[in-house]
Amino acid sequence: MDQSDGLAYDQAEAANSMRERTIVENSLVVLLQGLHGQVTTVDLRDESTARGRVVNVDAYMNVRLADVLFRDRRGRVSRLEDLFITGRNVRYVHIPDNLDIADTIEKQLGKISRMRNYAGDRGSKKKTNK
Amino acid sequence: MEERERRKINTTECDDREEASTSNPTTHPGRKDESPLRGDTEEEDSVKLDICSDTFDPLLALYSPKVPLPFPNIKCFNNVSEYESFLKGGRGRAKPENVEKKLRKAMEGVVDPERIKRLKDLMVCNVPKVGETSAPPRRKQQKTHKNVVSRMQLNKGSPLGELYRCVEERIRVKVHIRSFKGLRGLCSGFVVAFDKFWNLAMVDVDETYRDPLLGEALYHEKALTITRLFEKLKLQESSEEMSRTGKGQGKSAQPPQPGPSGGCSTDHQRLSRSTTRFSEAEPGAKEAKAGGSEGAVGTKAQGKTPHPYGKVHTRHLNQLFIRGENVLLIHLQPL
Numbered sequence: 001m002d003q004s005d006g007l008a009y010d011q012a013e014a015a016n017s018m019r020e021r022t023i024v025e026n027s028l029v030v031l032l033q034g035l036h037g038q039v040t041t042v043d044l045r046d047e048s049t050a051r052g053r054v055v056n057v058d059a060y061m062n063v064r065l066a067d068v069l070f071r072d073r074r075g076r077v078s079r080l081e082d083l084f085i086t087g088r089n090v091r092y093v094h095i096p097d098n099l100d101i102a103d104t105i106e107k108q109l110g111k112i113s114r115m116r117n118y119a120g121d122r123g124s125k126k127k128t129n130k
Numbered sequence: 131m132e133e134r135e136r137r138k139i140n141t142t143e144c145d146d147r148e149e150a151s152t153s154n155p156t157t158h159p160g161r162k163d164e165s166p167l168r169g170d171t172e173e174e175d176s177v178k179l180d181i182c183s184d185t186f187d188p189l190l191a192l193y194s195p196k197v198p199l200p201f202p203n204i205k206c207f208n209n210v211s212e213y214e215s216f217l218k219g220g221r222g223r224a225k226p227e228n229v230e231k232k233l234r235k236a237m238e239g240v241v242d243p244e245r246i247k248r249l250k251d252l253m254v255c256n257v258p259k260v261g262e263t264s265a266p267p268r269r270k271q272q273k274t275h276k277n278v279v280s281r282m283q284l285n286k287g288s289p290l291g292e293l294y295r296c297v298e299e300r301i302r303v304k305v306h307i308r309s310f311k312g313l314r315g316l317c318s319g320f321v322v323a324f325d326k327f328w329n330l331a332m333v334d335v336d337e338t339y340r341d342p343l344l345g346e347a348l349y350h351e352k353a354l355t356i357t358r359l360f361e362k363l364k365l366q367e368s369s370e371e372m373s374r375t376g377k378g379q380g381k382s383a384q385p386p387q388p389g390p391s392g393g394c395s396t397d398h399q400r401l402s403r404s405t406t407r408f409s410e411a412e413p414g415a416k417e418a419k420a421g422g423s424e425g426a427v428g429t430k431a432q433g434k435t436p437h438p439y440g441k442v443h444t445r446h447l448n449q450l451f452i453r454g455e456n457v458l459l460i461h462l463q464p465l
């Protein structure tokens with residue numbers, strides 16, 4: 001099941017534009033993209049926190065969480081099925097203890113470069129007449 | 131055959147005309163004209179069939195099997211309009227460039243073994259790996275592939291290069307985190323990765339922070355500036371000591387730092403002075419704003435009246451990602 005999830009996310013990543021891919025590749029958002037499917041806590045700028053499963057993180061750090069326990073800045077708790085957080089509003093993302101940061105980054109970068117080569121083969125580059 | 135018939139007709143006509151002309155003197159010149167008809171037919175034919183001659187007979191030429199053409203290798207057209215369009219140098223006329231283009235387009239889908247061979251020759255390793263082919267990867271291999279990990283190293287000589295040194299040498303750093311205005315808290319830990327936005331991936335983080343002030347306190351807090359940061363830190367440490375020895379409120383995470391008891395009185399004085407400058411709630415922030423290595427106390431604000439807001443908290447996080455936007459400054463642990 002993990003494998004199929006990974007494939008789905010790979011396809012989602014393939015749908016990214018070239019621009020998004022370069023942004024991701026050159027910033028620490030790769031680490032956050034390695035969190036797909038994990039349960040983490042996101043601390044927001046306004047002191048509220050959201051704990052849930054990471055569905056997707058894009059190049060601009062916009063985070064989509066599922067099955068979320070949302071504690072707002074006043075301390076009120078609510079349960080949300082789906083939560084979208086704008087990248088700018090993120091302050092912290094808690095990385096699960098079982099994840100190795102350097103390892104995750106390397107893996108994600110590998111995925112991206114493979115994706116790029118695969119996409120290149122498909123014909124996104126122009127034909128040469130040579 | 132037709133020609134012979136026609137000659138017969140001509141000759142019979144001529145005979146008739148001749149007979150007629152004997153009676154008629156005006157036909158003399160006519161006779162002269164007609165005499166070549168009756169004369170040497172071969173010569174006549176060649177002269178008549180010669181297009182350039184005066185005595186060219188088109189009807190004869192059409193029916194004759196061999197008509198000598200002055201330019202035998204000339205281009206043939208089916209009709210006059212065709213000739214006309216040829217003269218105009220027509221639009222769809224096949225210029226050599228166009229012809230080549232058309233051919234190439236026609237050949238597009240078709241596999242050209244020669245081309246494939248040429249492309250293969252360009253390849254570095256003839257066995258293509260998964261997803262890799264021909265020229266582009268080869269160029270990219272020559273160009274160092276840049277990604278976030280490689281870029282960490284590129285910053286040598288700049289402040290970010292200093293941060294890279296912290297990553298390499300595993301230096302403990304203190305990261306000041308910002309709130310809307312001014313300092314929120316302090317994160318002490320080791321940096322594992324960073325990027326140009328100052329996003330940080332940290333491990334073994336001790337975070338000390340204060341809840342945001344609300345209402346009037348926030349308004350009063352306007353006086354707080356970043357330049358007072360270190361001053362605040364020092365005061366916080368000492369005030370923490372003060373509050374612990376004085377009030378004994380809250381729980382202390384670690385045993386108190388040795389030494390400051392002597393300096394307590396002076397600190398207390400400083401503290402009282404500072405309270406006149408800042409709002410009441412702020413000392414609450416100053417307290418327990420210790421360096422991350424010391425245990426911070428979750429005490430309420432200093433002063434007679436306990437404050438419901440502006441509480442200071444501390445927590446330990448094993449792995450944390452900090453968005454660069456929230457980083458005020460990074461402070462290396464003294465070497």
